[in-house]
Amino acid sequence: MEEAVADCVATLGAFVDRDWEGVRAGRLEWSCRETAVHIANDLIAYAGRLAGRARDARIPFTITLDGPAPADNTGVLETIGATGALLAAAVRTTPRAVRAFHPYPFRHANREGFAAMGVAEVLLHTHDITEGLGVPYEPPAELASFVLTRIFPRVRPGPTPWRTLLWATGRGDLPDREPVTEWHWSNNPVLGTERLTLEGVTPAAAAALSVGADGGFDWLGPGPADGTREGAGIAVKQYEDGVFHPEWAMYVLVRREDDRAVGAMGFHGPPDGDGRVEVGYDLVEDARGRGYATEALRALAAWALRQDGVRTVTAVVDRENVPSQNVVTRAGFTRASGDDAPYVYELRG
Structure with missing residues (x-):
């Protein structure tokens, strides 16, 4: 967050003597000044939601820089710096498990999500302002990559992170891809x-999980099981191919009592043409035998069967894996295959 704001302030600081009020910001309907004020408002709004632990709606406040003594361009940049620092502090001090209100698409975001949204606002609107002023701008590639890999999961990586982010937000073109309008x-x-x-x-x-890291989670025991790392690798390949669907991918199972990750569960992909979706899972050894897998499978399968077009959730279990067979049975699945190995279990809507 700090790097994005510092880059914005340094870039725009070279042009504070220009007219920001009378110049349109790129493709936006706002002026360059209105766009800069919008950056500051978004940063303070995100900081307020995280700090206030907003659950169901936005925190009802905003800032204004156009009072009796309107801020000049330098003052606007100083405000962006201050509000960016407040959001960075809120991100650092908010516990990992906390989620606060954001309307799209699931009505909540965690601290990393708010950081990514804040960085996106800064980068994209700095681009809009510089485009309006007719000056070049390209932020550090790792900042654009941070945004893409956190809040643009369905966007296939392109030639560079920055060009890909501009395309994904309707601000640029990429070879062999249709322009983005929404x-x-x-x-x-x-x-x-x-x-x-x-x-x-x-x-x-x-x-991160696919290469042996913790993925941002505090794992019970020595870390994720091999199946979790393999599933993470599949998710990475789906992202690289542009077919990653976050709702139909991997979920990490985190205990509420201590915020420790105990395993992973997820789908092999979105439902097929027959309305079937396959689920898989594993737990770290120290978490087994406590009913976590059954509890999670019931919830995930029930969620899947509530989605349009989904008729059947399946699980494929090795004949020798009796504990896993017990999990799917307790979750309401019935065996649909004969004595062939492996067994196929189904739960129908």
């Missing part, structure tokens, strides 16, 4: 049970 970012999905939170992985978290 867009939204997407925070990760979350489902809750009595004891667990099922947190959908972002492409960034999946990439």
